[in-house]
Amino acid sequence: MSDARYPFTAVVGMADLRLGLLLNAVSPAVGGVLVRGEKGTAKSTMVRALAGLLPSIGTVADCRFACDPAAPDPQCPDGAHGGAGSLERPAHLVELPVGVSEDRIVGSLDLEQALAEGVKAYEPGLLARAHRGVLYIDEVNLLQDHLVDLLLDAAAMGRSYVEREGVSVRHAARFLLVGTMNPEEGELRPQLLDRFGLTVEIAATRDPQERAEVVRRRLAYDADPAGFAARFAEDERALAMRITAARELLPKVELTDTALRQITAVCAAFEVDGLRADIVMARTAVALAAWAGRTEVLEEDVRKAAQLALPHRRRRNPFDAPGLDEEQLDRTLEEHAGAEEDGPDDTEPDTDPDGGGPQDEGPDGGPDGPGGGPQDEGPDGGPDGSAASDPAPDPAGAPEQAPPPPRPAPGAGREAAPVAGADPYRTRLFKVPGTGRGARGRRSAAETDGGHTVRARRPQGRLARLHLTATLQAAAPHQAARGRSGRALVLAKDDLREQVRRGRESNLVLFVVDASGSMAARQRMGAVKGAVMSLLMDAYQRRDKIGMITFRGTGAELALPPTSSVEVGAARLEQLPTGGRTPLAAGLLRAHEVLRVERMRDPDRRPLLVVVTDGRATGGRDALAQAERAAGLLAGQGVASVVLDCESGHVRLGLARTLAARLGGPAVTLDELRAEGVAALVRDHRSVSTQRKAA
Structure with missing residues (x-):
């Protein structure tokens, strides 16, 4: 079967995306383009097709860094290229997988050559391969933040700097940077958004005729890729010539x-x-x-x-x-x-007419x-x-639109209309005790691929990050016994040591929100929504996944399955109605089930349960006892919990604090949620952790 790419000119519609990509092809100094849109909108197809339109490039023969023969990089790690031959090849399209490591992006020490021959050698990464071509990051919002920072720095400076493991290398890295993302799966931080030159919002057309043409062309391509590409070959050549002419005119x-x-x-x-x-x-x-x-x-x-x-x-x-x-x-x-x-x-x-500067x-x-x-x-x-x-209709904002409100819980009874939340504010930092192994983030302590190296250890499974110094120290005492001769180091498998790096991880923050009648007073619910919105903003900044369960009437509902899209959580919270009884036990049991499923999907991501309630439980004489048993079930699974105590008034029953004690976590009032007094909360966490160990 032919490997012909889908032609760029065969894509239907997407005028802004087409223009954004072509402008970067004309002038890579624009800074790349971020493509935001729902799934299935030909984002990846257009990016891959663009690479075929770029002019061929001349490179120094045998140069791993694609130096231009007319102006070779004087700092090229492969040398000055004096008298080297040249060759012409197409511009590379380098795709960056979501799970890529920093070593793979910037390159690293060639360990095989270093250990076998005793010399330092640099193995280039994907940035070197992308030089003078296209670097494509699909699902850029799912890439770890420090890697996005690294990529955008290289794109802005046109050069990659590698300082690691005894290697100091600088090489040119000028490329057309394209990132695609689905906002429903999580956002990029504003600091990273700003580093992309252009952004384009896209969505599938709602015009039936255009949709039919998209399907018709795709089916024709799947049936005969080479023949379909031939139909658009003349258009592709004309567009490629126009790109070349615009570059010369620039x-x-x-x-x-x-x-x-x-x-x-x-x-x-x-x-x-x-x-x-x-x-x-x-x-x-x-x-x-x-x-x-x-x-x-x-x-x-x-x-x-x-x-x-x-x-x-x-x-x-x-x-x-x-x-x-x-x-x-x-x-x-x-x-x-x-x-x-x-x-x-x-x-x-x-x-x-006599003047007068801007200060006048x-x-x-x-x-x-x-x-x-x-x-x-x-x-x-x-x-x-x-x-x-x-002139074409462009519903490009579809992924960002607020989702429909959750369906009323069974038996909810009379409900109050949703009320607006109070203004958000900076909250205290809630952490999961202990040290995890989850994805990089900004919340709880964890062993991560980034961060700082704290120690070395024998590999646990496949060697991921070699600790060179510790490996050499382990091998040094045995060189004479192993008959070492020359510069090569004689290693045994038992000598290998890996780095243990300490950083921070992101967590799954699962909100369990009481939406019953006891929470329905408008002023009170506005304050509660403001508090939860503040915690959502904190989760956004710390790169967490979030989920939301609401309970009222006779049951609990998963209003938002665990996701990285905090925006959707905020929209669901704004539309949250209130009213009915308080099935607290149902909410806690639903949380237990959601966390059980998520533990199987992502065992390394530790959860933090945030229960927003006044502690009341209605629905029968033993409703409170059922809630306490459900809380004990969660505590028995080691789930870190925080109770946001929403009880108000002069007479307080302290039910939320009783629930917090049963869950094994602290209870925090709305007034105590603000960032002041962090030391007191840390002491609460340490006290709870000590009590758990003693038990």
Whole structure:
């Protein structure tokens, strides 16, 4: 069967994604593109197809770092390449798997050569292979944060720095960076979002005719890949020639003072942090002009550059979807479209002809001027915030839309309408006691692939991270007995030692929220939702998975299965209705079942149970006893728990604290949840841990 790729020009629709990829092909300095969208929308297909459109590259023969024969890298680890031959090959498409290690990305010491020949040798990683090609990260939001940081640093600097295990190497690493993600599976941190040059929101078309054409083309490709590719071969050649022509035109494009003034005014009006957005917008506008075959940047280029470069940089709350206020953008562009000979200080049409700098007149396009700031207007450009000029319907924000509210629990009875939560705040840090082995995060102590090395040990299973110094120390006393001669080291399997690194892990934070009538007072439920929202934000920042169980009436419901998408959890919480009885035991038993299933799916991810209740239990004379037995079941499984005590009023029964004692964890009131007084909470955790060990 042919290995012909699906043609780039055969993809139906996706105008913004197509443009974002092509602009980066024209000018990799734009900084890459992040593609956000629901599953099954041809994200990966388009990225893989793009590599076939890039011009072939000339490389120095036998150079592992793809040096250009016309201008070889003077710091290339393979040498100066004096008199070396050259060859021409297609640009590489390097795909980064989700489970990739740091060693595989940046390269590492060639241990086989080091131990056998006694010399230091560097084995290149994927960054070296991607140089002058495409680096594609599928599901970038599932990649560990420190690896994303490393990749984005290399993409920004155009060079990879390796300082590890006695190896010090620097090599060129300039590539077209493309990341794809499904927001339903979790978000990237805002700091990482900002490092991507452009972002594009996509969703499957809702037009039946377009969907039919997508299916028709895919079936034709599956039946005859080579024949299908041949149908679009002429279009592919034309597009590849246009990319080459735009690259050649790029250095000749002029960024006028007027266009630059519009770019900086737009970034100031939308209150983006730092100056990276201004630089990216400028590079994108220049690339747009070159793509259009022009040598001057126009206002339409600035507008489109803003639609691609700003939506993901305007986020101020982790639960807000990216977006751009199109009306505000139009106003700001119009206000700063004056003639460029007026000078950068003359931003108003009636400026004093004798001058007067910005301190005299004051800019009018900033967040407090007529252009308005994002907090004055609010994003009304739709969840995708882009492609206003695209006539095709674009429901690109579908993954970010709030999900439907949970179905009422059986027997819920009369329920109160959902109430808005109070403003979130910084909470105390809740940790799982002990040391885990879960995925890297920012919550509980764990042995991780990153972090700092704390000791060495004999390998437990397959050797993952060699501790070179400890291995040499273990082998050194036996060299004479093993008949060592020359520089080669004689090793035995028992000499090998691996690193033990200490860092932090992410956890599964499972919320069990009381939505019964006893919690239904509007002022009280608003405070409770604000507290849970604050804990959700904390889970987002610490890279946790979250789940949510609600109980009321006669049963409990899994309102949100464990997921990395904290945004969905926030939406479910906002829509949470209240009313009915308080089946506390049902909520705890449902939590036990959910944690049992998750333990089988991901045994290394430790759970933290957060029970939000006033401790009341109704539904029969033994309802409270049933709840205590359910709590004992969870405690017997070693589940770390915290009870958020929501009881209020002058007379308090202390039921939530009794429940916390049964669960083996602390009880924290709403007032005590705030970040002040962390030391007291740590003492509570230590006390509980000591009591468990004594028992």
